[in-house]
Amino acid sequence: MIRIKNLGKTFTTADGIVIALENIDIAIEEGQFVSVVGPSGCGKSTLLMCVAGLIEASAGSVTVASTRVTGPFTQVGIVFQEALLLDWRTVLGNVLFQIEMRGLDPKAYESRARELLDRVGLGGFERKSPWELSGGMRQRVAICRALIHDPPLLLMDEPFGALDTLTRDQMNVDLLRLCAETGKTALFVTHSIAEAVFLSNRVLVMTPRPGRVIADLPIAFAGARRLSLRTTPQFAEQESRIYSIFRNIGVLRDE
């Protein structure tokens, strides 16, 4: 589904050249949920933007669904940390914004939009305005907007980073269910190790600048993933594998 070869990205800033990404090689299979964790500024968002074709790579290549990404890749739904809703549109209008911007007929997608909103617990909120919603609800609308056109790939850049812990937990459960139901491939950037372990089939661990992938960990649990999974020894073991990597590279220190 996604093939990233030798990807590099350098930025020229006032202080000189910054190497944001270096030698990134990743292959992601269809239907996989892959998280990228790393400290702030390690280039994980840059990596996501390169996959979306919204930032031009300095070296290497990105191929999605056997198409080389050279400009904005449109077979995708993107969710950012901010919900980025339009205040002058209703909740339903915000979901259908995706459809209108693609030049498709919003009427044809209205029932699907309502169904998606219903599935994330926003049934009855279709006519509300974004400013009447809580942060978690706004982000749910953003997720519906990213799914309305049924893209094969979902790119998420710390989508729950601004939410409180309880809301975040609920969003994790809901996202897991949505992805399982729809079979989407997902690339998920987060700085929460627990979130990454809970959601993913695979976790990619990145180093601070220059950003490189130093570990590619498969995550598997027996049975369905529920919130109670996070208090099991198996879950703690997966988390501690990632923590120990961060300790080894000096991102985390005990004293």
Place this chain on the structure above:
Amino acid sequence: MSSSKRRRHAVFATWAYPTIAFVGFLLLWQLVVVVTQLKRFVLPQPLEVLERGFALLDLLFANTPATVLAIALGFAGAVAIGIPLAVLMVASRALESSFYPLLVGSQGVPKVALAPVLVVWFGFGVLPKVIMAMLIAFFPIVINTAVGLRSIDPNYLHLVRSMGASAWRIYTRLLLPSALPQIFAGLKVAMALAIVGAIVGEMVGANSGLGYLLVVANGNLDMALVFAILVWLVLVSLALVGIIDIAERFTIPWSRNTRTRELVQVQG
């Protein structure tokens, strides 16, 4: 504060405060005239001004339509040229570097000095007043629209690019609506300036309109009438800017500007 109390408070704030402020201003005016014992033809008393104004109400009314027409056409022209120009300058680097220096530089020219030139070119009709109003009103519209278009969070642009949206859709469905609060701020400044433009145009060469009336009254040393016209102009300005205010509240009820009106007020 209970909600009914709050509503009474709001009604009070809408009508009582402006009235109190206005009456206070008149009293202060009266006081200045009495204390300094200024001559009537230098500064008339407010009562005298009101009397003269009411006596010549027909004259004021008769000269208002021409002025309002010049203001309205000048303002409309400034909107029709200013907003598209701002869009083009934001959309194209080449157009921006061509027009921006000219635009800013042109603001150094005192437009009042152009009024006689416009009369020479376009005569004594409504056209030179319209052009004058337009020239003055145009700048804040361009600047505010351009700032509004540019002040969007860049992630919105990333989002719509990932949707494969055309430039037309990005402008009409994302950038322009999101710039509306700033555009309205520009429109209010522009309306106030269009009024100045039209009056200046009429003062230089006209045979009707409130600006023309001002010149005539001034020539007759009829200070009471001069001030009556000025008071009338204040009311006309309030009405015209008020129209934009109302249009703003109806067009962009979602705007933070509209919604935070009460919140930013210091409660006491």
